[in-house]
Amino acid sequence: MLITHANLITWEDPNRILEDYAVYIENGLIAAIGPSREMETVYPAAEKVDARGQYVMPGSICAHTHFYGAFSRGMAIPGAPPKDFPEILSKLWWPLDKSLTLKDVRYSTLVCLIDAIRHGTTMLIDHHASPNAIDGSLDVIAGAVEQAGLRAVLCYEVTDRNGVDGAKAGIAENVRFIKQRSAIRDRRSGSQNNRVPTSDQQSTIHNPQSTIRAAFGLHASLTLSDASLDACRAAAPEGTGFHIHAAESDVDEWDSLAKSGLRVVDRLHKHGILGPHSILAHAVHIDAREIGLLAETGTWVTHQPRSNMNNAVGVAPVESMMRAGVKVCLGNDGFSNAMWEEWKAAYLVHKLWHRDPRRMSGLDVTRMAVYNNAALAEAFFPETAVGVIRPGAAADLIFVDYQPPTPLSAGNLPWHILFGFHESMVTTSMAAGKVLMKDRQLLTLDEKAIATRARKIATQVWQRYTEQG
Numbered sequence: 001m002l003i004t005h006a007n008l009i010t011w012e013d014p015n016r017i018l019e020d021y022a023v024y025i026e027n028g029l030i031a032a033i034g035p036s037r038e039m040e041t042v043y044p045a046a047e048k049v050d051a052r053g054q055y056v057m058p059g060s061i062c063a064h065t066h067f068y069g070a071f072s073r074g075m076a077i078p079g080a081p082p083k084d085f086p087e088i089l090s091k092l093w094w095p096l097d098k099s100l101t102l103k104d105v106r107y108s109t110l111v112c113l114i115d116a117i118r119h120g121t122t123m124l125i126d127h128h129a130s131p132n133a134i135d136g137s138l139d140v141i142a143g144a145v146e147q148a149g150l151r152a153v154l155c156y157e158v159t160d161r162n163g164v165d166g167a168k169a170g171i172a173e174n175v176r177f178i179k180q181r182s183a184i185r186d187r188r189s190g191s192q193n194n195r196v197p198t199s200d201q202q203s204t205i206h207n208p209q210s211t212i213r214a215a216f217g218l219h220a221s222l223t224l225s226d227a228s229l230d231a232c233r234a235a236a237p238e239g240t241g242f243h244i245h246a247a248e249s250d251v252d253e254w255d256s257l258a259k260s261g262l263r264v265v266d267r268l269h270k271h272g273i274l275g276p277h278s279i280l281a282h283a284v285h286i287d288a289r290e291i292g293l294l295a296e297t298g299t300w301v302t303h304q305p306r307s308n309m310n311n312a313v314g315v316a317p318v319e320s321m322m323r324a325g326v327k328v329c330l331g332n333d334g335f336s337n338a339m340w341e342e343w344k345a346a347y348l349v350h351k352l353w354h355r356d357p358r359r360m361s362g363l364d365v366t367r368m369a370v371y372n373n374a375a376l377a378e379a380f381f382p383e384t385a386v387g388v389i390r391p392g393a394a395a396d397l398i399f400v401d402y403q404p405p406t407p408l409s410a411g412n413l414p415w416h417i418l419f420g421f422h423e424s425m426v427t428t429s430m431a432a433g434k435v436l437m438k439d440r441q442l443l444t445l446d447e448k449a450i451a452t453r454a455r456k457i458a459t460q461v462w463q464r465y466t467e468q469g
């Protein structure tokens with residue numbers, strides 16, 4: 001496929017904006033880029049997609065989300081409103097996740113994937129919970145992701161809150177799925193045989209790789225005993241990364257100190273959970289020593305400002321973490337898969353929190369949302385660069401119909417995104433070279449049919465949720 005007449009935003013470092021360029025895609029990868037006129041001569045037989053001067057850029061990456069939470073939209077919480085984070089868990093999320101069957105998990109996931117394709121998010125790192133439907137739940141999610149055609153990293157959250165058997169089932173689901181995905185990955189990379197010579201514009205061509213990978217999910221320090229953390233560490237296959245909430249609320253820190261005499265990050269370090277493949281979501285209440293440990297161990301942190309505001313848990317010390325060398329990424333914690341909305345929340349909330357308009361510049365947001373998210377994606381897809389336009393990178397691309405009313409350059413692009421880009425401007429989305437939405441028409445999922453079915457299922461989920469209360 002040859003995308004022509006595109007204004008390319010490459011998100012290389014440093015970023016480039018290339019006018020009237022073309023992108024040649026083969027086997028799910030960007031094989032070459034060049035001026036449209038030249039490329040049309042080089043690839044005369046290619047199927048052409050005319051971008052008509054739209055911005056063509058890498059799809060957004062979401063570093064932490066929860067597909068299982070989709071049915072919470074518009075759901076009433078019985079009784080007095082939750083007054084703090086522990087009550088938000090006990091009154092909303094825990095009875096909700098217990099209400100999910102495997103069928104509900106599938107539709108909850110599909111609803112989120114439609115939202116992602118529409119809003120230009122082409123890769124998501126999910127953290128799943130359905131305590132009454134654990135076994136096989138990651139296969140159900142993977143099936144939906146494959147049907148949608150997106151790129152994802154999946155895990156199941158192990159927790160003690162559903163008893164010993166619940167924790168064991170969670171561990172088993174992670175291990176089963178991790179082994180399954182690495183077997184698929186080995187099989188596909190073993191079949192790679194069509195290498196072609198490389199040049200400036202022509203990259204090595206691979207067979208399409210699986211777009212789904214696995215991590216080992218843990219809920220949070222506050223719902224995991226030392227024995228459970230050790231059991232997870234022992235069960236996790238070599239090289240596995242963990243994905244866990246950490247210090248989202250100060251309650252997590254106090255609980256950890258009471259349980260172990262250690263702060264959360266120290267406690268996770270003691271149990272072998274940190275490392276260059278592990279993700280800690282939130283890290284709102286960590287102290288200077290914990291920041292140092294995260295930097296030393298190369299552990300990833302994800303920032304979810306919309307969720308932090310909604311739960312009123314505080315604002316993570318993102319700038320301090322990045323200054324200390326911690327790799328901070330941007331997620332959405334189950335909010336809309338419209339990542340520029342998360343950019344805007346990050347840009348604004350740090351200014352208000354610190355009462356200083358110099359805080360969290362557009363460049364800091366870009367560091368998280370673009371470069372660090374792309375680096376995190378590569379930790380899970382090491383054979384393919386993701387989140388950048390260059391030969392050899394994954395063809396995960398979106399078209400944005402944006403008419404800048406002021407000059408737009410590689411240098412001021414972050415502020416155009418923060419003040420001018422909207423996800424409704426995304427007209428076309430593709431992942432691994434497959435077009436998922438073209439001119440705002442979804443090609444892989446039937447939005448109306450899924451929404452109709454999801455509304456019926458949501459009514460049943462809400463009923464079960466209310467009965468639990």
Ligand SMILES: [Zn+2]
Binds near residue numbers: 064066245281
């Ligand atoms: Zn979360």
